[in-house]
Amino acid sequence: MTEAAASAAEAKPAPEEEQIELNRREFLNIAWLASLGIVTLSVSGMTLFFAYPRFREGEFGGVFPYGPVSGLPSLNEGPENIPKVKLWMANTEEGLYAIYKVCPHLGCLYGWSDQENKFICPCHGSQYEKNGDYILGPAPRSLDRFVLTIVDEDGNELAQTPPDGGPVPLPDNENAIIRVDTGNRINGENHG
Ligand code: FES
Numbered sequence: 466m467t468e469a470a471a472s473a474a475e476a477k478p479a480p481e482e483e484q485i486e487l488n489r490r491e492f493l494n495i496a497w498l499a500s501l502g503i504v505t506l507s508v509s510g511m512t513l514f515f516a517y518p519r520f521r522e523g524e525f526g527g528v529f530p531y532g533p534v535s536g537l538p539s540l541n542e543g544p545e546n547i548p549k550v551k552l553w554m555a556n557t558e559e560g561l562y563a564i565y566k567v568c569p570h571l572g573c574l575y576g577w578s579d580q581e582n583k584f585i586c587p588c589h590g591s592q593y594e595k596n597g598d599y600i601l602g603p604a605p606r607s608l609d610r611f612v613l614t615i616v617d618e619d620g621n622e623l624a625q626t627p628p629d630g631g632p633v634p635l636p637d638n639e640n641a642i643i644r645v646d647t648g649n650r651i652n653g654e655n656h657g
Contacts, residue, residue, distance in 0.1 A: 525550045531643040534615070534635055537561070543577045544595060550647050552611060553577065553584075557596050560632025563611040563645040564597040569653055570604040584608070596632065599656045607653030613645045626651070 522528050529550045537556045538545045544555035544564065551566040568575045573588035583600060584593040591602030599607040610630040615623045623636045630651035 523550075526648050527646075529645045529647055531563075531613075531645055533639065534641045534643060535639040537635075537643075543579050543582075546577070550645070552645060552647065554643075554645075555595050555597070556635075557632065559596070560634045561613065561615075561643070562596050562630075562632060563613040563626075565609040565611060565650055567609075568604060569606050569609060570602070597653060599653065606655045609650050609653050611645050611647050612649040612651065613643060615641050615643050617641050630654075 522530060529547075529552070531547075531554065537554065540556055540558060542556070544553040546553060548566070553562075553564040553566060555562045555564055566574055568586040568588065568591060570586065570589055570591050573586050575584050575586035575591070575593070577583075578585050581592075583595065584597070586592070586602065586604070589603050591604035592600040593604075593608050594600060597608030597610060610626065612626040613633055614625045615633060615636060617623055617636075617638060618640055623638070623641055624633045626633050628651070630653070
């Protein structure tokens with residue numbers, strides 16, 4: 466055997482070493498592809514998570530389809546209690562309010578008093594007007610309100626709660642539909 470042939474034979478790995486090297490390369494390739502797959506799945510999962518609403522229609526946190534304007538309590542009646550989505554629907558002279566049921570003081574559920582014509586919290590006595598405005602007691606602010614939207618039969622928006630949580634004027638259309646976004650809450654105004 467010549468010197469060159471001998472050194473070539475020395476440089477060439479034995480068949481078992483070649484096999485080990487191949488297995489190592491295959492393993493690294495598979496590991497890399499698996500990591501890529503996990504990253505892709507994670508990104509897709511996050512995208513879907515943020516792309517779709519987390520709450521179904523009608524449950525608290527999602528959009529509540531209240532129904533037509535004709536179903537509202539009259540101006541002389543107290544607000545309508547809708548416990549399923551934690552709100553009071555209050556029809557007032559100035560317009561409509563969807564009011565969050567939790568007292569902004571320490572989180573108790575307050576109630577409506579027909580006798581006193583106002584909301585009263587049983588825990589520490591905070592009181593609020595029918596529209597949720599603060600009257601007295603330890604609560605730091607007026608009641609919180611949800612954003613409600615009124616649409617006509619074709620889905621065209623007729624009115625919506627303004628950014629300050631003010632009243633929504635009722636349209637003449639008795640068939641217009643009221644929808645309340647219980648995931649969109651506006652804090653009541655601080656007092657004093
Ligand atoms: S929790 Fe309502 S007044 Fe304290």
